[in-house]
Amino acid sequence: MKCCSGFEKPSPIQAHSWPFLLDGRDLIGIAATGSGKTLAFGVPALVHILNHKKKEKKHSKGSRCLVLSPTRELAQQIAAVLEEAGASCGVKVVCLYGGSSKGPQYSSLRSGCDIVVATPGRLQDFVDEGVCKLDQITYLVLDEADRMLDLGFEPAVRAIVSHIPQERQTIMLSATWPTSVQKLAQEFIQDASPVKITVGSEDLSANHDVTQIVEVLDDKSRDRRLQELLRLYHKTKRNRVLVFVLYKKEAVRVENFLQKQGWKVTGIHGDKSQQARNQALSAFKDGSHPLLIATDVAARGLDIPDVEFVINYSFPLTTEDYVHRIGRTGRAGKKGTAHTFFTTADKARAGELVNILREARQIVPEELLKFGAHVKKKESKLYGAHFRELAADAPKAQKITFDVSDEE
Template sequence: MGRKLKEPSNLSDPEAEETSNHNETRAEKKKKKHRNKHKEEDQLGPKRKLEEIAPQEENSDSTKKKKKHKKSKEKKEQESENNEEPKRNGDMEESKSTDAVVLVTGKDANEAKYKPLDSFAESKLPSEILQCCENFQRPSPIQSRAWPFLLDGRDFIGIAKTGSGKTLAFGIPAINQVLNKRKGKFSRGRYPLCLVLAPTRELAQQISDVLFEAGKPCGVESVCLYGGTSKGPQISSLKSGVDIVIGTPGRLKDLIEMGLCCLNEVSFAVLDEADRMLDMGFEPEVRYILGQTCSARQMVMFSATWPLSVHQLAQEFMDPNPVKVVVGSEDLAANHDVMQIVEVLDDRSRDGRLVALLEKYHKSKGNRVLVFVLYKMEATRVENMLQRGGWKVCSIHGDKAQNQRTQALSLFKQGSCPLMIATDVAARGLDIPDVEVVINYSFPLTTEDYVHRIGRTGRAGKKGVAHTFFTHHNKGLAGELVNVLREAGQNVPSDLLKFGTHVKKKESKLYGAHFREISADAPKAKKITFADSDDED
């Protein structure tokens, strides 16, 4: 029917239609009227068939009006159903607290009881627990989504950008669990109930500071365990009794093996920056430490990406169907509040160009500038070079003692020394306020780390600048960098395009974008046996 009633192509052209009208015969007009009638019937489709139930009323004016109203009502209802379908399925929706897109997956993850929180009061938590949130108007998107699941005891995977309030997203439920387990009874020498693992000393200390302040009104005590410093004070705190242990894998494993830290009662375990932890080679320590915790524990993972190694760890230590919440996107994307400037130059030009940029951004304005390098020795060399040039500069890297690293970070945060050289130990997780400029003296080993580095600026709605040196040694990452720049609407230099825009398919542990998650109810793989034709008679 569709082919017979198709309009001639020239009727879609106004000029052709006007010409044909003058030359139309009476028969042609009759045919055209017949075609238009059937075309209208085709457009009405199933709704027309429904209306033909009462043909005797077709000529009634009131009936025609009713039909018209009915069509309009049905159309609106259909559009409403189409608009509501994604929310009903819980696939993707807009967070009420911000415009961030939230993806939620997992068994029963979209039940009414897990509705995202619009206010802190909706959590129904005691006022002393929420005292640390007084300076915030409402929960951040990751907090709004995480708390209903975590307070209900669900295993949880959270993926959100840095600076999104992840620490309190797991910290508040951890404190609440301690209070519920202790029931107000505190005794000296008590074992910890909650564990938080972090990849670096700086991130562990930052988490400890947040949880210490949050737990103070409730009487919940925590200890931070990390290497590069004396074990004495840490051991003393453990013997006095703590509720929450925050630590790095190496030091925590040492204290467990020494019999000084017992995790048998830990029923709430968190891996923060899980992907980074495994990238740094801590997988054996992480598995060992988690093996010391209570078998009936609640498991929480926060990760910027979701590579295969982290997925396998989650499968081993989590429920078969954990809840997974992604705020924003799992795809690699830079902060759009950061202006990205990329320069292609040779190695020998970098020192002079760095000094020129510091003259522009730092000397006269006194802006807080963070300079990233790739290796520890490079950090020392660049620091010494700048100091010889009369610049006041501090640095943070793995070869420095922990007290030196803590002091440098403190001076930089306070603004006493607003110029700091750092390796990637400062690229992720750290909350350093008011960094106006990031300079990548050396491009990192992965584009992922580049995104985290430049994310140190442009935080909390402020604008920032990221200036990056790109050399021929980095040409293998040119395609990925071009994609990041284009996604953020940034200028792509022609010199960078000369390296090509090809992006290699990644299957390494550093990248999880090409790994396809397999649901728990997926069919099992079938073993296929091939007969050897040489053995057949």
């Protein structure tokens, strides 16, 4: 296959997944970002579709494969990989996502496709409107399952899966394996004993191919320090450098600031239209603007080739997002460097960051240890810190109904 022609060998998640998926097994895959998960489920998906086409006397226009993704950019990336992989065997792919007109996506659905790659919100709209039928889906993929739950997509995912036949092959992929994802897997996977493949650790850990440098500094020193690092890391002005910020307004300010300093820079954030976001990513990939300022919209799943350096201008709200940010470099076996600014405003996440650095055998700066190594207990979004997280296989609560009330 053309998509694998440049491989010396499959990545670990691909090598271990392919035999089971080609055998029709349900599968749970836990692997770090940049490990080749798209083709891990993508190659067996193509085989699955072609096998069904051989069995059918008349080729149906119904889609056989559905891939759910948490973000527009990731959905587009998955669709591009599957499109390229399936081109030689006539497999058609449609990508559905919000933030753009429904018209072209509706037309693509009407013309027929084999694989639907979609964000949950837009797909639910099309299903509710009767535009997209899921009654022939036999291969379901939930990619970045942990992120879909974080973004509040659980109701939409449940509604979508309710339209899919129970006789299907289900694949769930995640970078972490929290209890919430375990529960979702138990509900959606039909196989009583699905194959579970873990590459690395189920706990939160960073890519070991990335050198992590953490610098504790004053908030007002960040602009000056950013320029110094760019002169060091981006002195050729041709290599790709990705700078992460926290907020949309911050992204605009940093982008404008660097433009005035003469850097070829572009930006991607939630306030930009989908067209503008696509243009920014294209300019970054083709090297016309090799410096990209991004919010966490670009942190998860995006496969941007040959990013040499990631600079965290602002520390993210969670250490999970930190791991995914720095995972934009050091991909596909290459080495990378992530340089992170850490201020007193971020001290609540110091303990978690120390643990990630130690697990990856990175240098822990003394200034970071001064904030303490305490890890704050994870809070429930509904109940705060006063909750007990139950195991995925915990028995359900028993409902008791009283026949007579005290008032009678």
